[in-house]
Amino acid sequence: MNFEHSELSQQYLDKVSEFMQTKVLPKEAEILAQNRKINEHGDWRQWQVPTAAKALKQEAKAAGLWNLFLPDSELAQGLSCVDYAPLAEAMGHSLIAPDIFNCNAPDTGNMEVLYHFGSKAQQEQWLKPLLSGEIRSVFGMTEPDVASSDATNMAATIEDAGNDVIVNGRKWWTTGLGHPDAKVAIVMGLSNPDAEKHQRHSMVLVPLDSQGLTIDRMLRAYGDYDAPYGHGEMTLDNVRVPKENVIMGLGKGFAIAQGRLGPGRIHHCMRAIGAAERALKLMIERGQQRVAFGKPTIKLGGNLERVAQARMMIDQARLLTLNAAWKIDNLGVKQAMTEISAIKVVVPNMLQQVVDMALQVHGGGGMCDDFPLAGFAAMARSLRLADGPDEVHMGMVSRLELAKYKPKQR
Template sequence: MDFEYSAKTKELQKRVSAFMDAHIYPAEAEYSAELAANTAAGKRWTALKTVEKVKEKAKAQGLWNLFLPVDSAAASGYEGAGLTNQEYAPLAEIMGRVPWASEAFNCSAPDTGNMETIARYGSEAIKARWLKPLLEGQIRSAFAMTEPDVASSDATNISTRIERQGDEYVINGHKWWISGAADPRCAVFITMGKSDPDAPRHSQQSMIIVPADAKGIRIVRPLNVMGYDDAPHGHVEMYFENVRVPADNMLLGEGRGFEIAQGRLGPGRIHHCMRLIGLAERAHELMCKRASSRVAFGKTVASQTVTQERIAEARCKIDMARLLTLKAAWLMDVAGNKVAKNEIAMIKVVAPSMACQVIDWAMQVHGGGGMCDDFPLAYAYAGARTLRFADGPDEVHRNAIAKWELGKYSPNKVDADMPVTRF
């Protein structure tokens, strides 16, 4: 395994870092002020001009759709950056230092996974209708999978029905934690549901394209995450009530939802984990600066042994998580997602827990300031804690890892696919 970054990646690291310094960090205060002003004016769910202005700068500098892998770029007809998972990973880390930064590069979830899904599995008509405006940043999208009435950590439980009626499919179901659905720019849902309840367990589910303006979609409410509603992106509870879409909107074919999910979730987990590592790096940086500048009981907080231990332990945890994630990305590139499934599950356990711990230590060093939005730590913690559920709870991934490990020593081979799960 050679984790030396390619010349192409190194050059992009410099450019993305320079862009963050010039345009993202200076805009953080403006972002918060605009969101507060929109809230006061009753326009909380409005696209922020601060981000839109930065997007135009990123486009102009060619720092756009960097996530788009080689195969998806070829399938979409869009050149993109054409990076491998290993090449893109360090760029995701840099973007992750500010939670909204990835959107400025058109590299944010759930759009990245949706674009890859449509590029790989959508018909030419679907790609023309939805992929092109997504790649250009004209619209946004959502992925409708998780449901409140079942344990969605086991995706075979999903009960939303997708039923064929002539030249249409009719969709009925209750979803929640549908990220991005509250954004006024959200124009399309990739929706997962049960098309054949009597089929074999992993052939019951399908994925279908649903326009956001389709009759019968009912948004109930935006949900908050530990007090944050993530406006204007949002995570909503919603219903599909006799929603009708053309039969041609089915992706790949009936009963192939799990197959699509296997292709979608691996790269997405690399993106999530590397962004978390970037978030943890920033928290570590803030912790060191704060500890060095604050005096308590006659000496700096950095002089306290307990603080030094936490700073050292945080460095170890961050670097270990990064190396494991890079290994997963490398293995996906050289051997494919299925071979890398154990490593993908491991990073999904390791990175969110690491980030939560590092951010928690940083909050502690900041004292009361760490609990409010004068610093980005409280919001960062809420986001990191969410990722212990999103794309599958820790317990599901640990169970899968244990099965694969036990299978090495069992006379009866134990195998399992990569967990297909959201919340």
């Protein structure tokens, strides 16, 4: 396995890193402050994208630093998972950066679904405007009334109605639902109840202005609405859409999800590694600058050991993630299931530990908005649920491991 950056990847990494240092980070505090002001607004329908963020997106697009996640040389830059991984890490240094490069979730996953599984008509109507940044999208999977850690529990229904399908159900923690440019949801629901367990569900494109679709509220995550994206709850009450909006056909939902979540987990994890690198940097800088009891705080209370622990954990997590990316590129998602599940446990837990170390060194400063650490802490804890809880991923790893030692049939 070779994790060395390709020439193409290195070229883009240099450009992304420079853009981050000269454009994004200098504007980070301003944009985050505007987002917090938006958060204070009681009506999510009044949310707007900060002007500075819009300007940065146009600059990134003009510089060719756009849709870097998509492995297509015509629609994007043709980068593999391994090639894109260091770019995602560079973007992870700031909570606002992925959006600036049109590389933010859930849009990246939705674009990958449409790219790999969408019909020509679906790609024309939805993929192209998503790639251009004209619209945003959401992914409706998690539900409030069932244990969504088991996705087969999904209670929302997609009923075959001749030329149409009718969608009913409730979805929540639907990221991006409050964004002013959000136009379409990919909704997953039960369509074939009598089929085999993983062939019962489908994914369908539902325009957010469809009759019967109601956005009920935005949910606070650790006290934050995460404006202008938001995490919303929506009700679908006899929402009728053309059957052409079903992606790949009824009963294909889990097959699509497996393809969607593989590369997307690489993206999440590499961004988290970037956040951990920045947290470690801030920890060291703060510890060297502040003095207590006659010494720099970095030399007090076991902090030097924590620096070493952070360095080792970050590098281990990066290698594990690159290993998963290499397997996806060279062997396919199905042959990388152990590694994909493993990184979804290892990396968010690593980020949570590293950020907690950095918070401790920052004292009260780490708890407020003067530093990005509180945001990173919320990100880390959220990631341990967002793509499924740790226990589900560890269950997958253990099943695959036990299968290697299954007794041979005599």
